[in-house]
Amino acid sequence: MMKLHFSRKQLCIPYALFLLLFVVIPMLLILFYAFTETVDDKIVFSFANFANFFTSTAKLSTLLMSFTIAIISTAICLLIGYPIAYILARSKFRKKNVLLMLFIMPMWINFVLRITALRELLDLVGLLSSQNYLNTIIGMVYDFLPFMILPLYTTLEKLDNSYLEAASDLGGNKFTVFARVTFPLSMPGVISGITMVFMPSMTNYVVSDTLGNFNITILGKLINEYFTTYDNWHMGSMISIILLVIIFLTMLATGGFKDSNTDARGANLW
Amino acid sequence: MKKRIFSAALAFALLLPFLLSIAGCASSGGGNTVLRVYNWEDYISMPDGEDDEYVDLIAEFEKENPGVTVEYSTFGTNENMYNELKIGGASYDLVCPSDYMIMKMIEEDMVEPFEQEFIENSNYAKYASPYIKDLFEKNGWAQYAVAYMWGTMGYVYNPEIVDKEDLQSWGGIWNEKYKNLTTIKDSVRDSYFLGVAYEYLDELKALQEEYDVTSLDDSDYAAYNEKVTEIMNRTDETTLENVKDDLIDLKQYLYGFEVDSGKQDMIVGRIAINFAWSGDAVFSMDEAEPYTDENGVYHDGIYLNYIVPEECSNIWFDGWVMPKGANVELAQKFIDFLSRPENAVANMNFIGYTSAIAGDEVYEEMLDWYSEGEEGDTDESGAPLVPYDLNYFFEGTGSYDDYVIWVSEESLDRQVAAQYPSEEVIARSAVMQHFDDDTTAAVNEMWEEVKGLPIPVWSYIVIAVIAAGILVIVLTYLYKGRRSEAKPKKGYRVLKKGA
Structure with missing residues (x-):
């Protein structure tokens, strides 16, 4: 029998190839397009797109709108998701995996289908024709809630009970225990959840288009417009880069990159 | 052993279709010509799987021309198609862009001209509507493009909710009465057209009084149409600025914009007016x-x-052009095939749009759909039928002397008028030219502002509150940090970190 033997390095080759083809090269292409311009069929280096973004009222308004929608959606997700994750994680209920499954199950249904169904539902309650912003936020929350619950659940479930017991032994009432021990210890999950919800809700224009009747423009929509109908890949790439920088900065600010945070490791998987 | 033979046979049976298809490819590879057609989705008659109600035109063409294979692919937007051709990765023999893209491609010398023989003697020459052919000749496209489907733009409305009188003018939807009941297209060019029509309502009306054109034969038709076309193609700075304001103003009355959902929303009664092709x-x-x-x-x-x-309308069309390097002969053959009236009927049945091809079969199909009787007949309510004159479209393409159908008065507001606009409508319709690159950029910017502005005030408040919140958190953090670094109480000493 011939023995197959791969070294660790060799095992990395498929992924390295993948990384190169689908991450590194596209990123370089986006960078290239963002800082160039087509003048008389020739591509020239330019900062015009960058300057244009920060001087255009329409684009800055779109940025602001995306921020608003993303912030509100994330806040609502957190407010709904935290109690659920807490109850699920701390309950002694033996079949809690089943409960968790119930929250995740909607994710198994095609996303466009869910949003289309939600559109019909909103029409039924009479919100569809008038409440574009509200509908969009409802859609985002509906869509991204599981992404908030899961990391929260993972961190809260791993929480060592002895900390809480110690806190109560030292005289903390239920609220103090929660505010001083449970919540701070669940921060990695909170941050991970916020990142998981905030980023996509700035760009998921299927939701804003379907439920907001195309009345709301968010950054993802703008990027799409530049690549398809406006036929200007340079500006489209620039907006993508700006979005990338914003995400990077948010991650940096929330400590999403902190390596030492071993507690967060499991949570960051989500 | 038996089992093994069985599984080998099974494996072979499973592989068989695959092997056959490989063999099929190999055998058809030699001496075969390929026609590469690039078209909109759902834009040619093909079987839809369920029943064989629809003709498979591509298969028929292949059957008629042994040795020819059609490679059929589809695109989503004109711009995507244009980019693909421009970048040069793809080559096609026949593509089907919209009006303005055809003009752009002709201007940029991207298309092959049709042969004189084709222009004079093909089925297209024989059966295409004289009106469409005139339009193409007048604008200088006839040599490079042939029309496929065409139509006008207007409002679909629900007469139970909407007063017809209001929509006699493009301005009818700028109206508190129809708040949240209207959708317009989420498309720059179409909505720009709407904005321009609204902006120059008075001028267009004045023109109508001046010329009083109702048919293409009127002596001043050319002069009138030229003026309407001029107005509808204005893209100067003031126009852009005003149209932008008009469209932003319109947003408060709209239900929303739509790409494709307008039809469904209209059918289920969610909206009452739809700006539509x-x-x-x-x-x-x-x-x-x-x-x-x-x-x-x-x-x-x-x-x-x-x-x-x-006031006016927009004549739109999609047509076939042959990109540079195309197999002209074969492409012409395909268009010749599509231009047979019976195939035009098949396409109209499948697509639902109006073909540029006239001819007996098309007219008879039309009679079958829309004719409600003959001269002197009455409709259900007893009112006499009215004539609907389509000579301008069908004249000279078939064996009939007079192309007039008799319909009830209310049918004039229905399908027949959308499928074949009356000559009166045609007389006031203009083609929207393509914009040059700078103008396109300016119009796009206008549209971006229409779509993105204004954002509600509460949005600023939310951002302000969040910013303030973050500031507070950061400040407390900094303050706490300083306090914890304060000197330890008496009797304690600070251990070095890690000690």
Whole structure:
């Protein structure tokens, strides 16, 4: 029998190839397009797109709108998701995996289908024709809630009970225990959840288009417009880069990159 | 052993179709010509799987021309198609862009001209509507492009909710009365057209009084149409600025914008007015009206209407062009095939739009769909039928002397008017030219502002509150940090970190 033997390095080759083809090269292409311009069929280096973004009222308004929608959606997700994750994680209920499954199950249904169904539902309650912003936020929350619950659940479930017991032994009432021990210890999950919800809700224009009747423009929509109908890949790439920088900065600010945070490791998987 | 033979046979049986297809490819590879067609989705008659109601035109063409294989692919937007050709990765023999893209491609010398023989003697020359051919000749496209489907733009509306009088003018939807009941297209060019029509309503009306044109034969038709075309193609700075304000103003009355959902929203009654292409209008009207199915069960519905407002309209079309390097001979053969009236009928049945091809079969199909009787007949309510004159479109393409159909008065607001606009409507319709690159950029920027502005005030408040919140958190953090670094209490000493 011939023995197959791969070294660790060799095992990395498929992924390295993948990384190169689908991450590194596209990123370089986006960078290239963002800082160039087509003048008389020739591509020239330019900062015009960058300057244009920060001087255009329409684009800055779109940025602001995306921020608003993303912030509100994330806040609502957190407010709904935290109690659920807490109850699920701390309950002694033996079949809690089943409960968790119930929250995740909607994710198994095609996303466009869910949003289309939600559109019909909103029409039924009479919100569809008038409440574009509200509908969009409802859609985002509906869509991204599981992404908030899961990391929260993972961190809260791993929480060592002895900390809480110690806190109560030292005289903390239920609220103090929660505010001083449970919540701070669940921060990695909170941050991970916020990142998981905030980023996509700035760009998921299927939701804003379907439920907001195309009345709301968010950054993802703008990027799409530049690549398809406006036929200007340079500006489209620039907006993508700006979005990338914003995400990077948010991650940096929330400590999403902190390596030492071993507690967060499991949570960051989500 | 038996088992193994069985599984080998099974494996072979499973592989068989695959092997055959490889063999098929290999055998058809030699001496075969390929026609590469690039078209919009759902834009040619093909079987839809369920029943064989629709003709498979591509298969028929291949059958008629042994040794020819059609490679058929589809695109989503004109711009995507244009980019693909421009970048040069893809080569096609035949593509089907919209009006303005055809003009752009002709201008940029990207297309092959048709052969003189084709222009004079093909089925297209024989059966295409004289009106369409005239339009193409007048604009200098005839040598490079042939029309495929065409139509007008107008409003589909629900007469139970909307007053027809209001929509006699494009301005009818700038109206508190129809708040949250209207959709317009989420498309720059179409909505820009709407904005321009609204901006120059008075000028267009004045023109109408000045010229009084109702038919293409009127002596001042050319002069009138030229003026309307000029107005509808204005893109100067003031126009852009005003149109932007008009469209932003319109947003408060709108239900929303739509790409494709307008038809469905109209059918289920979610909205009452839809700014639509005539082809889509026909679809909405067909789907919405009440009908009795084969089991005799009556299904309730609404009769929707279509109207082209009085001031003007936009004549749009999609047509075939041959990109540089195309197999001209084969491409012409395909167009010749599509231009047979019976194939045009097949396409119209499948797509639902109006073909540029006339001829007996098309006219007879039309009679079958829309004719309600003959001169002197009455409709259900006893009112006499009215004539609907389509000579301008069909004249000289078939064996009939007079192309007039008799319909009830109310049908004039329905499918027939959307499918084949009256000569009066045609007389006031203009083609929207393509914009040069700078103008396109300016119009796009205008549209971006229409779509993105204004954002509600509460949005600023939310951002302000969040910013303040973050500031507070950061400040407390900093303050706490300083306090914890304060000197330890007496009797304690600070251990070095890690000690």
